[in-house]
Amino acid sequence: MNTALASPPVDTAPLPLELPRLVMVRALMVAPLAMLLALVLGFLRSGEDIRIETEGALELATTMMRIGEVAKLDDAEARRALHLLHIDGRLRHVNMTLTDAQGKSLLATLPQSPVPAPLAWMVSLHRHWQRDDTPLELHHTLARPNGQDWQLSLQTMSDTERLDGMRYLLEEMLADSMSLGVMLLVMSFSVRGVFKPMRSLLGAIGRIQRNEPRAAETLPIMAVGELREVVTALRQLHDARQVEEERRRVLSHQVQNLQEDERQRLARELHDEFGQRLTALRVDAAWLQQHLAGQAELQRVADGMAVQCARLHQDIRNTLARLQPLGPAHSNAPLGASHLAESLKSLVAGWDDAPGLGVHVKLQLQQVGEGGQVWPWPGAADDLPMPRELLLTLYRMSQEALTNVARHAQAQNAEVGLVLRRDGDRAQVDWSVCDDGVGLAKLELAQQRGNGLAGLKERAWSQGGDLQGHPARPGKPRPGLKLEARFHWTVSAVQGAGTMDEHEDETK
Template identity: 35%
Template sequence: MPLSRHLLLRAAPIALLSLVVATLFALATAAGDIRSERRGADATARMFRHLAGLQTDHAQARDGHLRALREIAASGALRHLRLTLRDDSGTVLVPPPGTADSRAPAEPAASWNIPVADGAGYRVALDWNPRSEESEALNTFAGQLATLMLYSVLLFAGIAWSARKALAPLRGMLVAIRRYEHAEYDAELPPTRIAELDAIRRALQQLAAALAHAQASRRALSLRLLEAQEHERARIARDLHDELGQSLTAMRADAAYLSRRLTHDAALRSVADGLSQHGARIQQDVRSLLHRLRPHGTQPGNGPVPLARMLQDLLQGWRAQPDSRTDFRLEIELGAVAVPPALALALYRMTQEALTNAVRHAGAATVQARVAANATGDIVWCVEDDGVGIGDPGAAFEAGCGLGGLRERVWAHGGQLELSASRSGESRPGLKLLARFPGALAARPAAVAAISPGAAVAADHAPDTRARAGGPSHGRVPELA
């Protein structure tokens, strides 16, 4: 139903209930006024009875009448009236209650003499009581104001409660919107009876579905781009192997032939030996480049990826660098799980980039890499170092030092990347890169990666000095055919 109708249906019984309560309060106030009027009338009647007794009773009974009149005058039960009683000599026998009031009239409203049988007499004076009039007016106003305030408070409280109940689904919508900000589009919004709110709910769910579809499309596109990069790397590696590799092999064979034939000319033989050595170095560089482009000959779509062996060779390649003084450590706790080949290759590339940053940019003395899986099918990847750290992670993602590409790989595979200091509070805080891939194993049960069960590797090369900046060989390289 429309929100206005819903609020009206809720407000009607609330208004009726408030009116009933206010009416009961007004009736209670009126009952109090009636009791006050009754007490005043009773006091007035008793006053006249005792005044009459002063005239008719004997002298001994007059003292009782005077005491009763004093009590009546002092009690304030006489509504609107003040009694003053004097004897024939002018002595005040019954004074008016309270202090003198400047607003009281100079002459009483009514006065008369009461003669008695023994020749004495009394003078009775009655005038209006301004304090009683004010008190009655104020009490009447206060009662009416209290009734109105009670009715208003009950009505507003009821309307506020009704509006809060009617708009309660908005809180769930706000929670869903906050989840949308973090790309969590699976928030369920239950239907609501309010037509306007239900329209907003449907619009939010349609927006979430559109955003989820757009993100899935972007992620699929990103995966295709990453796969295209790997295919391009594989093509370049194949071309280098087929073209440059054969040329280098032929050049080295020619140089070796010249070296054997030029035994009579030492100078030319030295040049031939130099050519052979240069060819060997170039061939070694090409092998290293081939391994960086396509480690262990992997290629997307060609079956299992030997992740554990690739990571071990990657770290061993860094340890084998000339003058390398960095302690590289590796832990693989995957058990006999099935890691999707595309994700396994992404984990390798992420580790490759993280190690390069740690050595070249952070000057780390210790680098630890870890890949693990838990019982829920999540994969956790972590690389941390003791280098100089990063002051502004946001700027680092845009600085082109590889973190942006690393974040893109994590996002493309549905993961979450966290950056933090590995040693907070120290002069060299280091950097900890932590990526989680929720449900990565359960989501792709058909994809299998060749992982050594329970593999855990720790480096035995742990010198005390820092690593020098330099490029890695990225693992053992295969011989060229």
């Protein structure tokens, strides 16, 4: 029987979306404005249409009244009156023709009004689409005194009606476009207002991706529910990432401390065990040198033993210096920056003296004061205290970087540089190693190949720094490589740790 407690059901119901509702509410606020604008434009256009149609109806009634008066005039006067009426009183959508009893036209055909260019293609398209537009006709007989009655005909003109229809359609399209444009413009401002916080949100996401300190604190306050959920999730992810990175940093510290402890153990064994035996061997060699005087052949052997013992003793000292660059680690008490400078000088001197490397190494040390003044380091009046772990990290990074230069860079020159800065209680050191070798195409790929850069990055990261690499001489056939990292610490915290360690030592 399974007695495991069942986990409570997780509510998977989707959250109500607030953003679409907010956008739609603003759209509904804009829609009445667009409709009001369309209504105003429609009223203005309707008033103009009513005026034109009223004038057309009045013109038609006036024309018919004048035609009725023509019957009282003789032929010449009647023809002149109808001609003037035909020219001056052109009817809307109606064409007037007049023929005598023999069918001869008594009125000249008036020219068609030109169609505006914007409407020409619309009129032509409509005419092609609706071909069945046979004009309607109305005939009226004008009695003449001589008995030769005239025939008055009125024909509908579909082209003028079509032109007016296309003009109305174009005006309506323009009005609708204006209404739509205004609505889209207002909607654009509305949507921009809704999504305006997204810009600051994207900026905060970029800072989180770059792992900048306190990046989550820059996340903006959102007024929309969905964006608030996004900000909350980002804060939780950032906090979880910080916790995980802190765990990794602690683990990295532990691994490096284990490595240093192993180096300390080896140093103690070299000093206590092998060192004592070597000292005894040197004493024996000295005794032989003294008691074999006068025996040239044995004297040479004894002298050679003494020389080899001295060389071996020096090699052990050098090995102890590499294993314990800061001296025996009895406590975590801070050391001055000058101690690091001396250790790096010894490291660089050892590289220059090493045979067969072919790489000239130099050391560049500077210290920048609070007022911006620069002086060589060491040499400052105030020996800035630094955490012992940071000092050891800077030394090991310099050591490993120079090893990479010798193994992979094919360089002739290399430089180790440190710039120390202090601003009140805050201090920082800029570490760099550059060479004139073949360089690297991509630092990330080189780290994956396991050529020592991954270890450098891990050491820098364990002390809160970030290892960066770029060509030392861009554009050159041999661009070289420059590695950089920056570290910060609080001076008062380091001094406080040193005071506590001194008190513990006195207590012991």
